[in-house]
Amino acid sequence: MSITQSPASLFTAATEEKEGTFNNARCHSLWIREALDELPHSFTITDPFISGHPIVFASPGFLKMTGYSREEVIGRNGRAFQGPKTNRRSIMEIREAIREERPVQVSLLNYRKSGSPFWMLFHMIPVFGSDDGRVIHFVAVQVPISGQKLRNGSVSDVSGLSEMVLGSCRREVCLGSYVHQEERALPVECDEQELENWEHCEASESEKLKSAEAVSNVLATLTRYSEFAGRLVCGKRNCLRGSDYCLSSSLVISLGRIKHSFVLTNPCLPDMPIVYASDAFLTLTGYKRHEVLGQNCRFLSGVDTDSSVLYEMKECILKGKPCTVQILNYSNRKDKSTFWNLLHISPVRNASGKTAYFVGVQMEASCRDTESKDLRPETRQLSVVGAVRVAVRSSFMVTC
Amino acid sequence: MLKIKRVPTVVSNYQKDEASDASVGCGRNCLGACCLNGARLPLYSCKKLVTSGEKVVVNNEAREPPVAFLESLVLGEWEDRFQRGLFRYDVTACETKVIPGKYGFVAQLNEGRHLKKRPTEFRVDKVLQSFDGSKFNFTKVGQEELLFQFEDGEDGEAQFFPCMPLDADNSPSVVAINVSPIEYGHVLLIPRVLDCLPQRIDHKSLLLALHMASEAANPYFRLGYNSLGAFATINHLHFQAYYLAMPFPLEKASSKKMITTENSVQISELLNYPVRGLLFEGGNSMQDLSDTVSDACVCLQNNNIPFNILISDCGRQIFLMPQCYAEKQALGEVSPEVLETQVNPAVWEISGHMVLKRKEDYERATEEEAWRLLAEASLSEERFMEVNALIFEAIGCSNQEEELEGTNQQNTNISVNQTSNRSHGSASECLVLQ
Numbered sequence: 129m130s131i132t133q134s135p136a137s138l139f140t141a142a143t144e145e146k147e148g149t150f151n152n153a154r155c156h157s158l159w160i161r162e163a164l165d166e167l168p169h170s171f172t173i174t175d176p177f178i179s180g181h182p183i184v185f186a187s188p189g190f191l192k193m194t195g196y197s198r199e200e201v202i203g204r205n206g207r208a209f210q211g212p213k214t215n216r217r218s219i220m221e222i223r224e225a226i227r228e229e230r231p232v233q234v235s236l237l238n239y240r241k242s243g244s245p246f247w248m249l250f251h252m253i254p255v256f257g258s259d260d261g262r263v264i265h266f267v268a269v270q271v272p273i274s275g276q277k278l279r280n281g282s283v284s285d286v287s288g289l290s291e292m293v294l295g296s297c298r299r300e301v302c303l304g305s306y307v308h309q310e311e312r313a314l315p316v317e318c319d320e321q322e323l324e325n326w327e328h329c330e331a332s333e334s335e336k337l338k339s340a341e342a343v344s345n346v347l348a349t350l351t352r353y354s355e356f357a358g359r360l361v362c363g364k365r366n367c368l369r370g371s372d373y374c375l376s377s378s379l380v381i382s383l384g385r386i387k388h389s390f391v392l393t394n395p396c397l398p399d400m401p402i403v404y405a406s407d408a409f410l411t412l413t414g415y416k417r418h419e420v421l422g423q424n425c426r427f428l429s430g431v432d433t434d435s436s437v438l439y440e441m442k443e444c445i446l447k448g449k450p451c452t453v454q455i456l457n458y459s460n461r462k463d464k465s466t467f468w469n470l471l472h473i474s475p476v477r478n479a480s481g482k483t484a485y486f487v488g489v490q491m492e493a494s495c496r497d498t499e500s501k502d503l504r505p506e507t508r509q510l511s512v513v514g515a516v517r518v519a520v521r522s523s524f525m526v527t528c
Numbered sequence: 529m530l531k532i533k534r535v536p537t538v539v540s541n542y543q544k545d546e547a548s549d550a551s552v553g554c555g556r557n558c559l560g561a562c563c564l565n566g567a568r569l570p571l572y573s574c575k576k577l578v579t580s581g582e583k584v585v586v587n588n589e590a591r592e593p594p595v596a597f598l599e600s601l602v603l604g605e606w607e608d609r610f611q612r613g614l615f616r617y618d619v620t621a622c623e624t625k626v627i628p629g630k631y632g633f634v635a636q637l638n639e640g641r642h643l644k645k646r647p648t649e650f651r652v653d654k655v656l657q658s659f660d661g662s663k664f665n666f667t668k669v670g671q672e673e674l675l676f677q678f679e680d681g682e683d684g685e686a687q688f689f690p691c692m693p694l695d696a697d698n699s700p701s702v703v704a705i706n707v708s709p710i711e712y713g714h715v716l717l718i719p720r721v722l723d724c725l726p727q728r729i730d731h732k733s734l735l736l737a738l739h740m741a742s743e744a745a746n747p748y749f750r751l752g753y754n755s756l757g758a759f760a761t762i763n764h765l766h767f768q769a770y771y772l773a774m775p776f777p778l779e780k781a782s783s784k785k786m787i788t789t790e791n792s793v794q795i796s797e798l799l800n801y802p803v804r805g806l807l808f809e810g811g812n813s814m815q816d817l818s819d820t821v822s823d824a825c826v827c828l829q830n831n832n833i834p835f836n837i838l839i840s841d842c843g844r845q846i847f848l849m850p851q852c853y854a855e856k857q858a859l860g861e862v863s864p865e866v867l868e869t870q871v872n873p874a875v876w877e878i879s880g881h882m883v884l885k886r887k888e889d890y891e892r893a894t895e896e897e898a899w900r901l902l903a904e905a906s907l908s909e910e911r912f913m914e915v916n917a918l919i920f921e922a923i924g925c926s927n928q929e930e931e932l933e934g935t936n937q938q939n940t941n942i943s944v945n946q947t948s949n950r951s952h953g954s955a956s957e958c959l960v961l962q
Binding site: 216227327382385450476477479480502506513514521522523 | 610622
C-alpha cells in the first residue's frame with residue numbers, strides 16, 4: 129500500500145489528487161455522485177479525514193427532507209441539523225459510534241432549514257477501505273418517523289401485528305408491550321411544538337426495515353463504483369485495523385479540531401515518517417498532504433539550515449525529551465520562500481503508556497507578535513501538544 | 529464520631545501531613561498575605577450568562593467545533609507545568625484500558641498516585657465542617673501551581689487578560705494543577721480562593737463550575753465534586769476537572785424521568801447503575817439548573833448526607849449521587865476484598881474511572897468487580913427514596929413519581945407548573961430508553 133496516497137475518499141476533491149491522475153479520479157468521483165443521485169433515499173456521506181468531519185455528499189432525498197440546497201449542506205457537520213431540543217443522549221450515542229467506528233441506529237430530532245423540527249430514524253454505518261481496513265467514510269441514512277397513532281385499543285403482544293405503526297406520542301411506553309390507548313382522537317400528526325417535547329420517538333419495524341434497506345443500497349452503490357475507481361470499499365472491516373502508517377478515523381477527527389500547524393511522526397517506523405499533517409501545516413509549508421505523508425520532516429530543511437540545530441533535535445528525540453528550536457525551513461509556497469520556524473517537538477504516549485508518536489508544532493517566527501489579548505505564542509504551541517496528548521491517549525482506548 | 533484512616537491524595541507540592549503542618553515560613557511564593565502582593569496570573573472572564581431561550585450554546589458551528597480558547601488555555605498551561613516537572617509522575621505513562629463489558633469502565637494502573645505513607649484520620653460523619661486555617665488549604669499552594677484566574681464575566685463575550693494582578697479585594701477564583709493527576713489536564717477549580725470557604729456547595733460556586741464546563745465547550749471535559757465524607761481530601765472549597773475523550777459509564781446509564789420543576793429543570797433517577805443517583809438537566813437557564821442542584825446539595829449538607837457531583841455534557845447534565853461508603857467503612861461493613869483494592873469511591877470512581885494501585889487488580893479488573901465496589905457506596909433503595917423526598921421538598925416540588933407500568937394515570941393535581949403545551953392533560957412521562 130502506498131503510504132503517500134491521501135486517504136482513499138471516494139469523493140476526493142480535485143485539489144487532493146496528484147497531477148496525472150487528475151482526470152481519472154474526477155471522472156470516478158462524478159460517476160459515483162451520479163449513481164448515488166439516482167437513489168430515492170435520504171442519506172448523507174461524511175469524510176472523517178477532512179477537518180471538521182463534514183458532509184461530502186447529500187442525496188436529493190435529504191435535501192428535499194430538510195429544505196436545504198446542496199451548497200448549503202456540503203462541508204457542514206451533521207450536527208448542524210440538530211437543535212436545542214435534540215436529545216443529548218442520542219447525540220452522545222452517535223458521537224461514540226463514530227469514535228468507535230461502528231454502526232448506530234437511533235431516533236433523533238432534527239430541524240429543517242425553515243426551523244421546523246421533525247423526528248427521524250438515524251442509521252449510520254462506517255465504510256471501510258478493503259485493502260487497509262480503515263474507515264474511509266460514514267454513511268448516514270435518515271428515515272422520517274411518521275407519528276401515526278395506533279388505531280385500535282389495547283394490544284398486548286407485539287408479534288400479533290405484522291405491519292404496525294407505533295404511535296409516537298409520549299404516552300406510549302415501549303417496553304415490549306403496549307399501553308392501552310385512550311379512546312381519544314388525537315391528530316395524526318401532533319403539532320410541531322409537541323414534537324420538541326417528546327423525550328423519544330420510537331420507529332416502527334417497517335421504518336427500521338426501510339433504513340436497513342437504504343443503507344444496503346447506498347453501500348452496494350459505493351462498493352460497485354469504488355471497484356471502477358480501483359479503491360474497493362466494503363461494509364465490514366476485512367483485515368486488521370489499518371497499519372502503523374494510518375491513523376484511525378476517530379483520532380483524525382480529534383486532531384482535526386486543532387487549528388494550528390503540526391505534524392505527528394512515528395518513531396517506530398523506518399526513518400520516522402509523518403503520519404499526520406494538519407491543514408495549517410500544509411498552508412504554512414505550501415505542500416500537499418500526499419506529498420508529506422510518509423516522508424521524514426527533513427524535506428523542510430535546506431542548504432542554510434543549521435546542522436547543529438538538527439543535531440540538537442535528533443538528540444532530544446533519541447532521549448525522548450521535548451525541545452524547542454529555531455530552525456530555517458524551506459517552503460514549497462509559490463515564492464519558494466524560507467522562513468524561521470520556532471519548532472517544538474515532544475514525544476506523545478498512547479494508552480499503553482509507551483511513546484507512540486512525536487508531535488512537531490511549527491510557528492513561523494514572524495507571527496510571534498500576536499495581539500496581547502491572545503494566548504502567548506508559547507502557550508499556544510504547548511496547547512497543541514496537550515490537545516494531541518489527550519487525543520492520542522484516548523484513541524487507543526476504543527472498546528472493541 | 530466516625531472516622532476512617534486513609535492516605536490523602538497529594539494535590540499540591542506544598543501539602544504536608546496534617547499533623548506536621550507547622551507554621552511554615554514563606555519565600556514559597558504562596559497565596560498568603562506574605563506573597564500575594566505583586567502576584568499575577570492570566571485571567572479568563574466568561575461571557576455573561578444568557579437568559580432564557582438561549583440557555584446553552586446551541587452549536588451553530590458548521591463543522592466539528594475547534595478547540596475552544598479556554599481549552600487551549602488549560603491545556604497550554606498544563607503542558608507547561610508538565611514539562612517543568614511539577615507533577616509527581618507522568619500520568620500519560622500510566623497504562624490505561626477500557627474494561628470489557630456493557631458499560632466500559634476505565635481502569636488505570638497507577639502505582640505512583642498513592643503514597644506509601646502513614647494514613648491520616650478523616651472524620652466521616654460530618655459533611656459540614658468549619659474551615660481550619662492551620663491545615664493545608666489552597667492559600668498555601670505555590671503560585672507556579674496556579675494556571676489562571678477564572679471569573680463570571682459581565683460582558684457579552686468572553687475576555688482574556690494575559691497578565692492580571694491577583695487582587696484580594698476582587699475575591700479571585702483560580703484554576704490550579706492537581707499534582708497527582710488522574711488524567712492529562714487534571715485541574716482544580718477553587719472559587720474565591722482567598723475567602724477560604726470550606727468544602728460545601730453554595731449557589732455562586734456551583735454556577736461558576738457550570739460556567740467552566742460550558743466555556744470549555746468539550747463534552748469530554750467534566751467537573752466533579754466530592755463532599756466531606758465522600759472522599760474530599762481538603763476542606764477548602766474546590767472542584768476537580770480533567771479530559772477523558774470517551775463517555776463515562778455514568779453518562780451511559782439510562783434514567784427515568786421523575787419530575788420537572790417550575791423553572792423547567794428535569795430530574796431523573798438513574799437506572800441500571802451500581803450507585804443510585806439523580807440526573808438534573810434542562811431549566812430555563814443555566815442559572816436555574818445550577819440553583820436547583822445547589823438547593824438539593826444544601827439540603828443534603830444540612831441533613832449530613834455525603835454526596836458527589838458530576839458536571840457533564842458541557843454543563844447541560846449534572847449527576848448527584850449521595851453515598852455512604854465511608855460510613856460503612858468506619859462501621860466495618862465493607863467487604864474485605866473491596867477494601868483491599870484501596871479504591872475510594874469518589875466522584876471519578878463513581879463515574880466509572882478507576883485508578884488501581886496494584887498490578888494484579890489492574891490485570892484482572894472486570895466490570896463485575898467495578899460494579900461490586902461502587903455498589904458498596906450506593907444508598908439502599910429505601911434510603912435513596914427517603915433522601916429524594918427530602919430533596920424534592922427542599923427544591924419546592926412534591927414528589928411526583930408516576931406509575932408507568934401498564935396504565936396511564938391522569939394526574940391532575942400536579943404542583944409543578946408547566947407552560948402548557950400539555951393541553952390534553954396527562955402528565956405521564958416517558959422512559960428515556962437506552
